[in-house]
Amino acid sequence: MRVALLAHEKFPDRAKTAVGVLRYADHDVVAVLDRENDGTTVADHLGGVQDAPIVASMSDVDESVDALIVGIAPIGGGFDESWRPDVRNALERGCDVISGLHYFLESDSEFRNLAEENGCELWDVRKPSEDLGVADGVADQVDADVILTVGTDCSVGKMTATQEFLRAAEARGEDAAFVPTGQTGIMIEGWGNPVDRVVSDFTAGAVEDMILERGNDHDYLFVEGQASITHPAYSAVTCGILHGSMADSLVLCHEAGRETVHGYSQDISPISTYVDLYEGLTAPGAGGEVVAGCLNTSGIDADADAWDALGAYSDELGGPAVDPVRFDAHDALEVLL
Amino acid sequence: MRVALLAHEKFPDRAKTAVGVLRYADHDVVAVLDRENDGTTVADHLGGVQDAPIVASMSDVDESVDALIVGIAPIGGGFDESWRPDVRNALERGCDVISGLHYFLESDSEFRNLAEENGCELWDVRKPSEDLGVADGVADQVDADVILTVGTDCSVGKMTATQEFLRAAEARGEDAAFVPTGQTGIMIEGWGNPVDRVVSDFTAGAVEDMILERGNDHDYLFVEGQASITHPAYSAVTCGILHGSMADSLVLCHEAGRETVHGYSQDISPISTYVDLYEGLTAPGAGGEVVAGCLNTSGIDADADAWDALGAYSDELGGPAVDPVRFDAHDALEVLL
Numbered sequence: 001m002r003v004a005l006l007a008h009e010k011f012p013d014r015a016k017t018a019v020g021v022l023r024y025a026d027h028d029v030v031a032v033l034d035r036e037n038d039g040t041t042v043a044d045h046l047g048g049v050q051d052a053p054i055v056a057s058m059s060d061v062d063e064s065v066d067a068l069i070v071g072i073a074p075i076g077g078g079f080d081e082s083w084r085p086d087v088r089n090a091l092e093r094g095c096d097v098i099s100g101l102h103y104f105l106e107s108d109s110e111f112r113n114l115a116e117e118n119g120c121e122l123w124d125v126r127k128p129s130e131d132l133g134v135a136d137g138v139a140d141q142v143d144a145d146v147i148l149t150v151g152t153d154c155s156v157g158k159m160t161a162t163q164e165f166l167r168a169a170e171a172r173g174e175d176a177a178f179v180p181t182g183q184t185g186i187m188i189e190g191w192g193n194p195v196d197r198v199v200s201d202f203t204a205g206a207v208e209d210m211i212l213e214r215g216n217d218h219d220y221l222f223v224e225g226q227a228s229i230t231h232p233a234y235s236a237v238t239c240g241i242l243h244g245s246m247a248d249s250l251v252l253c254h255e256a257g258r259e260t261v262h263g264y265s266q267d268i269s270p271i272s273t274y275v276d277l278y279e280g281l282t283a284p285g286a287g288g289e290v291v292a293g294c295l296n297t298s299g300i301d302a303d304a305d306a307w308d309a310l311g312a313y314s315d316e317l318g319g320p321a322v323d324p325v326r327f328d329a330h331d332a333l334e335v336l337l
Numbered sequence: 338m339r340v341a342l343l344a345h346e347k348f349p350d351r352a353k354t355a356v357g358v359l360r361y362a363d364h365d366v367v368a369v370l371d372r373e374n375d376g377t378t379v380a381d382h383l384g385g386v387q388d389a390p391i392v393a394s395m396s397d398v399d400e401s402v403d404a405l406i407v408g409i410a411p412i413g414g415g416f417d418e419s420w421r422p423d424v425r426n427a428l429e430r431g432c433d434v435i436s437g438l439h440y441f442l443e444s445d446s447e448f449r450n451l452a453e454e455n456g457c458e459l460w461d462v463r464k465p466s467e468d469l470g471v472a473d474g475v476a477d478q479v480d481a482d483v484i485l486t487v488g489t490d491c492s493v494g495k496m497t498a499t500q501e502f503l504r505a506a507e508a509r510g511e512d513a514a515f516v517p518t519g520q521t522g523i524m525i526e527g528w529g530n531p532v533d534r535v536v537s538d539f540t541a542g543a544v545e546d547m548i549l550e551r552g553n554d555h556d557y558l559f560v561e562g563q564a565s566i567t568h569p570a571y572s573a574v575t576c577g578i579l580h581g582s583m584a585d586s587l588v589l590c591h592e593a594g595r596e597t598v599h600g601y602s603q604d605i606s607p608i609s610t611y612v613d614l615y616e617g618l619t620a621p622g623a624g625g626e627v628v629a630g631c632l633n634t635s636g637i638d639a640d641a642d643a644w645d646a647l648g649a650y651s652d653e654l655g656g657p658a659v660d661p662v663r664f665d666a667h668d669a670l671e672v673l674l
Binding site: 134135136137195196197198199200201203204205229230231232233234235236237238239240242243244264265266267269273276277280281283284285 | 471472473474532533534535536537538540541542566567568569570571572573574575576577579580581601602603604606610613614617618620621622
């Protein structure tokens with residue numbers, strides 16, 4: 001699929017979805033829209049991903065495009081009216097528009113009419129499927145080994161770690177797939193349930209549905225986790241994914257140096273506390289254990305210091321710890337596969 | 338408020354909401370509609386609650402009625418078309434209709450029109466408020482002591498236990514209130530958030546909102562818990578209530594003799610496992626501990642055997658255990674108030 005990424009004024013540091021798509025999606029990115037960086041290219045800002053021109057608007061994109069992806073999520077999830085000409089231009093040329101905003105494009109009559117007139121689709125990835133229900137507690141019956149990333153907090157790199165594990169497993173010749181539970185994961189993979197937007201009674205069921213749908217087609221499923229089991233606001237999402245996935249193995253994701261829950265006056269607990277809680281919660285059901293850790297060392301400058309941090313994290317966990325973005329996933333895959 | 342309770346073919350054993358309203362609500366029940374028990378009275382079926390005639394339909398209710406409450410919840414939560422004449426009759430006489438069905442009466446155009454024409458209200462208690470958001474982690478800042486019922490499974494009697502504690506506290510002259518999280522609790526109290534129907538990201542926030550709304554008006558808040566923290570399908574709801582309420586004290590509710598999670602092939606864990614998990618999850622935040630237990634002994638015939646079960650449960654918990662329906666709440670209140 002040939003895509004353009006809308007990331008006005010936010011590329012790359014505040015455009016998490018756009019960067020995720022550039023890094024991990026199987027799409028050909030023909031342009032990034034960011035009027036503040038017009039005239040530069042992706043490579044001027046970000047290493048290790050496909051290059052693409054950065055332009056001021058959709059009307060500057062001459063090439064054929066299959067989809068425009070809204071690659072930023074402003075606080076509150078609203079639609080910025082300054083993006084309207086880009087979305088309009090995309091629809092007028094018959095290009096689908098994919099969005100993870102709380103504001104649903106489908107509920108915008110201009111966009112809905114344009115999509116209809118031009119035979120293209122609006123896909124609001126944050127809108128949950130209508131046919132979700134309660135979990136039956138049967139996700140452990142699939143053939144695949146299910147591996148779930150869990151965390152000590154939000155935004156420690158669970159989605160990224162899960163993608164890196166998937167790629168490292170595939171590089172070894174394993175048949176593996178990704179189970180997306182959040183908007184960026186869904187945009188990268190082209191399917192999935194936005195578990196944080198699902199009715200709380202159906203949280204586990206939404207994950208179970210995805211495991212059942214893909215679990216007999218692959219040898220390994222890597223499930224994207226969310227938030228943390230002790231998070232003051234989002235622990236419900238974490239707990240539903242934990243029980244819905246009935247994972248065989250858990251990977252505990254943490255950011256080096258993070259001491260406080262982001263945005264809240266609650267300390268991050270000792271690592272052993274998270275291990276005990278996640279394993280305690282799975283024990284009565286599927287019994288998945290924390291077998292490896294993933295440490296986001298992006299805040300540490302020197303590689304030698306990052307290695308030290310990995311060593312200390314591994315000791316706390318009692319298992320191998322990796323930073324698959326900075327180094328590789330090898331030691332973790334040894335115990336996961 | 339003068340109310341009629343719709344409970345066709347299900348009163349009393351499969352009419353949990355109707356029985357909850359009869360037992361605990363501050364309403365004057367003028368009739369129960371159950372065409373299978375037409376001609377009998379509530380007292381013929383159920384002890385310890387206000388008596389009322391049981392009639393075949395709303396048209397048999399001569400008295401003035403302020404509201405018709407749908408007091409049954411069929412599997413799937415649909416609307417049974419055989420109830421339509423009763424709802425129609427109620428609305429035509431200007432009587433509000435309150436329902437906890439998944440099927441929203443507000444979305445039924447006949448009912449909506451009748452309500453408008455006759456100046457009365459349709460209240461779908463399972464429809465969450467539109468203005469919910471994520472928790473700020475501040476419920477512990479209210480003046481009231483917050484007491485939350487948690488459980489080993491669904492349907493062990495958490496709502497009933499919470500109501501009994503409230504009444505026992507009030508009987509001692511304490512200023513206490515009930516925080517409703519499920520449809521029966523909401524119908525009894527006349528307010529509340531149906532936490533199982535809330536978007537999973539807002540689960541904790543929906544509870545926090547209620548604590549903040551009432552927490553400075555009373556000395557004690559008794560929060561109705563839901564499900565269990567290890568439940569294969571509903572643990573997300575439990576976890577969100579646990580963290581959203583930031584309770585000072587927890588009461589662990591269990592049914593004597595229950596060995597398996599209702600409807601699932603998962604064993605009920607040892608009681609100490611639930612204590613460890615609930616306390617482990619609250620420790621990094623508000624730190625509420627399990628200080629008492631509530632045992633539903635309704636499946637045990639002899640009072641002496643029920644006392645033995647309470648003694649054993651108390652030993653497992655390491656705290657006082659009560660059955661406030663069969664006996665009283667005294668020993669638990671001693672440690673809660």
